[in-house]
Amino acid sequence: MAKPVEKTRALRKGAWSPEEDRKLTAYIKRYGIWNWAEMAKPAGLQRSGKSCRLRWVNYLRPGIKHGNFTKEEEQTIIDLHEKLGNRWSAIASRLPGRTDNEIKNHWHAHLRKRFKYDLNALPESEPSEPSSDETNQNSSSRSNPTDNIPRPSILESYSAISTDSLPSSSSNPLVEIEEKPNIKGSIGSLDNFKA
DNA sequence: AAGATAGTCAACCGCACACGC
DNA sequence: TGCGTGTGCGGTTGACTATCT
Numbered sequence: 401m402a403k404p405v406e407k408t409r410a411l412r413k414g415a416w417s418p419e420e421d422r423k424l425t426a427y428i429k430r431y432g433i434w435n436w437a438e439m440a441k442p443a444g445l446q447r448s449g450k451s452c453r454l455r456w457v458n459y460l461r462p463g464i465k466h467g468n469f470t471k472e473e474e475q476t477i478i479d480l481h482e483k484l485g486n487r488w489s490a491i492a493s494r495l496p497g498r499t500d501n502e503i504k505n506h507w508h509a510h511l512r513k514r515f516k517y518d519l520n521a522l523p524e525s526e527p528s529e530p531s532s533d534e535t536n537q538n539s540s541s542r543s544n545p546t547d548n549i550p551r552p553s554i555l556e557s558y559s560a561i562s563t564d565s566l567p568s569s570s571s572n573p574l575v576e577i578e579e580k581p582n583i584k585g586s587i588g589s590l591d592n593f594k595a
Numbered sequence: 596a597a598g599a600t601a602g603t604c605a606a607c608c609g610c611a612c613a614c615g616c
Numbered sequence: 617t618g619c620g621t622g623t624g625c626g627g628t629t630g631a632c633t634a635t636c637t
Binding site for chain 2 (some may be wrong): 414416448450451454455458483501502505506508509510536577
């Protein structure tokens with residue numbers, strides 16, 4: 401069902417501007433994450449909750465590493481992909497600072513080709529679903545009853561993040577931000593994240 | 596130098612799950 | 617117990633950049 405708060409507003413799409421980044425970061429730094437769908441408005445953003453969450457998780461969140469993957473990281477991805485398949489979030493949880501989206505992109509852009517090439521170069525290599533993405537075993541992983549790997553909560557990871565790395569909001573956009581609506585439930589798990 | 600093609604990455608979409616009521 | 621809502625995940629798309637012809 402459509403969310404009323406998003407239905408009544410024209411939502412921006414596409415690339416985020418530095419100003420939007422600044423607003424979202426400043427808002428989360430001050431109030432924490434309490435409801436993605438509702439946060440955007442008081443934060444001064446014409447974005448969907450999903451968009452805000454994605455931007456935060458994949459780009460703005462403190463501790464995110466950008467740039468080239470190290471050899472060790474690549475090897476870890478390859479090893480874990482061999483074991484887990486396209487469970488990018490599970491793989492990401494074992495690579496601190498890397499996001500599932502970044503790993504997924506890196507896999508498709510770099511590692512998959514190399515991995516396939518390596519397999520072709522190894523005539524006796526194990527048949528461990530090397531073309532997993534092509535055989536489309538994707539969605540099964542989400543409901544796989546044999547999966548004993550817990551789905552990591554993104555909120556849990558926040559607790560390990562220091563706010564020191566958050567940019568300081570010197571020109572405080574929050575002056576314009578209206579009072580935060582009722583905060584419910586999930587804010588509690590962000591206590592450690594909040595300064 | 597200009598157009599075509601390939602590669603990369605940020606972001607969106609749709610689905611499934613978790614949880615509260 | 618069923619329903620509604622929010623969140624998380626993986627697949628896919630589209631824009632931008634680099635390289636090739």
